[in-house]
Amino acid sequence: MNKYLEQLVQLSKYDGKISAFEPQIENEKAKLSVFLQTADSISTQIDAAYAEIDDLKSKRTKNNIHLAELKTKLEDISKKHHDVQNEKELKALQLEEEIAKEQVSFANEEIARLDDLTVAKEEQLNELKAKLEEEKEQISELQVAVDNAIEDLNKDRNNVYQQRSVLLEQFDNKILTFYEKIRRWAKDSAVVPVKKQACCGCFMKINDKTYAEVIKAEEIINCPHCGRILYKEVETEEA
Ligand SMILES: [Zn+2]
Incomplete structure (x- = not known):
């Protein structure tokens, strides 16, 4: 990641x-x-x-x-x-x-x-x-x-x-500002996992391309619908 x-x-x-x-x-x-x-x-x-x-x-x-x-x-x-x-x-x-x-x-x-x-x-x-x-x-x-x-x-x-x-x-300032900006409206759900190919913030399904990028986790990907930061939870942590 x-x-x-x-x-x-x-x-x-x-x-x-x-x-x-x-x-x-x-x-x-x-x-x-x-x-x-x-x-x-x-x-x-x-x-x-x-x-x-x-x-x-x-x-x-x-x-x-x-x-x-x-x-x-x-x-x-x-x-x-x-x-x-x-x-x-x-x-x-x-x-x-x-x-x-x-x-x-x-x-x-x-x-x-x-x-x-x-x-x-x-x-x-x-x-x-x-x-x-x-x-x-x-x-x-x-x-x-x-x-x-x-x-x-x-x-x-x-x-x-x-x-x-x-x-x-250890945080990069730009990343922190980026996070705080989303957090201002998304509160504690600024960074959310993707479950069943859906954003856990807005619960909308994300397209295959974005989903593939989220799984790769090489970059910071935002939900195309709500803008929250997405990540794929490791299997063991998933409910
Ligand atoms: Zn979303």
């Missing part, structure tokens, strides 16, 4: 590898983000549960204040019994007392209901807290794995960069 072509094939492979690292790194980070989102959603639910419990407790306090008022009222009514002058006054007082007692029992029922709700909410809160702890543990375990994987990927990437820069030292 032409020496320049050989270098181009190699350079293109390095560039392809380098481009593939970023999505791999993103993929590693994405593994963590699912867990972080779950933890975030649990935290929001915990905040909401705290707010609901606060609300229930403040309602309970209001009922307690109301109960104290009713107690005072009932005491007053009981004192007034001594001063009752006639049947009419007695009936009015009894009615007032009845209403106040009803209100007391209603407030007590309401307090019991609020207490039940609070207990249920607190149970739910504890479950959420346990779930969050579990999630946090998984996150810190996963964080280590993700950090390690990213570190490995960065090491590999630096190795490829290193190999690439060694290769570039």
Whole structure:
């Protein structure tokens, strides 16, 4: 194979590898983000549960204040019994007392209901807290794995960069400019193999004459359709 072509094939492979690292790194980070989102959603639910419990407790306090008022009222009514002058006054007082007692029992029922709700909410809160702890543990375990994987990927990437820069030292400037020009639009497929007599960049069939030249590999041949640099892959490397 032409020496320049050989270098181009190699350079293109390095560039392809380098481009593939970023999505791999993103993929590693994405593994963590699912867990972080779950933890975030649990935290929001915990905040909401705290707010609901606060609300229930403040309602309970209001009922307690109301109960104290009713107690005072009932005491007053009981004192007034001594001063009752006639049947009419007695009936009015009894009615007032009845209403106040009803209100007391209603407030007590309401307090019991609020207490039940609070207990249920607190149970739910504890479950959420346990779930969050579990999630946090998984996150810190996963964080280590993700950090390690990213570190490995960065090491590999630096190795490829290193190999690439060694290769570039031997490169002819004109050939490199030529490659970069195609790469500007073809990205990582500036240099592509020919498979089944078709360009692997644009997938169009190439004519016999060009194909024969590609197989000879004495010169740098461009795809007549798209302009990418073509080469014939050695059989063992072919998929
Ligand atoms: Zn092509």
